[in-house]
Amino acid sequence: MGLLAVLSDLHANLSALEAVQADLARRKVDQVLVLGDVVGYLARPNQVARAVAEARWPCLAGNYDLAVLAGGDEGVDNFLRQGIGPGPRAVFSWTEQRVHSGTRDFLSKLPRKIEMHTPAGRLLAVHGSPAAVRQYVYADHPEQELAAWLREAGAVILCMGHTHIPFVRRVSGGMVVNPGSVGKAKDGDPRASYALIELSSEPRAEIVRLEWDLDTEARLLREAGLESGVDRLFQGR
Numbered sequence: 001m002g003l004l005a006v007l008s009d010l011h012a013n014l015s016a017l018e019a020v021q022a023d024l025a026r027r028k029v030d031q032v033l034v035l036g037d038v039v040g041y042l043a044r045p046n047q048v049a050r051a052v053a054e055a056r057w058p059c060l061a062g063n064y065d066l067a068v069l070a071g072g073d074e075g076v077d078n079f080l081r082q083g084i085g086p087g088p089r090a091v092f093s094w095t096e097q098r099v100h101s102g103t104r105d106f107l108s109k110l111p112r113k114i115e116m117h118t119p120a121g122r123l124l125a126v127h128g129s130p131a132a133v134r135q136y137v138y139a140d141h142p143e144q145e146l147a148a149w150l151r152e153a154g155a156v157i158l159c160m161g162h163t164h165i166p167f168v169r170r171v172s173g174g175m176v177v178n179p180g181s182v183g184k185a186k187d188g189d190p191r192a193s194y195a196l197i198e199l200s201s202e203p204r205a206e207i208v209r210l211e212w213d214l215d216t217e218a219r220l221l222r223e224a225g226l227e228s229g230v231d232r233l234f235q236g237r
Helices: 014-027 047-055 063-070 074-077 088-096 099-107 143-153 214-223 227-235
Strands: 002-007 031-035 115-116 121-126 155-159 167-171 174-178 192-198 204-210
Touching: 002 014, 014 047, 014 063, 014 192, 014 204, 014 214, 047 088, 047 099, 063 074, 074 088, 088 227, 099 115, 115 204, 121 143, 143 155, 143 167, 143 174, 174 227, 214 227
Parallel strands: 002 031, 121 155, 155 174
Antiparallel strands: 002 192, 115 121, 167 174, 192 204
């Protein structure tokens, strides 16, 4: 295993996932790891879940995946951002109603964390943080806690998603990587984002950005009656 691609927050965006898959094939990536949130926000949850399952990529359960499995108020209260408005709640209800039994079965088998032995050392992958699946961890998070999470896991690489905002940060004891979002960026750049990690004795990571078919996914959102998400999709918000 020399080159690892880390994907997160696919969010039912098949166009973006296909663009990433093409790039992974071009780069001849050795392994792919998915940090969860396969479904939610966009209009093709079943197709994206099937694509990940067929690729046989190791994949975590994200908070949105867990919310859909729990369903209703329980899912919203326990796994989504506290105080979400009527627009995001409508998107959640739409997704919950349309995921197939096969998608539910796939999501129900996903673990909360993945640990990997690599040539660089142990890698820990979670969705939000090692402490909580819906914790938001940004690039300016206190180094003391990031280093503690690495130390407690005996890891040299910590991969976290959930924020949809990518970063690579060196800290005491190792490296922390957030690949951003394949399906729904929130850093003002609507392009798909993923991380490429070179797993050598001195690991290195970079963030890759890719164009994808925004018009198709926007059209599908409108057809599904989810127009409120279209503008933010184009804005990368």
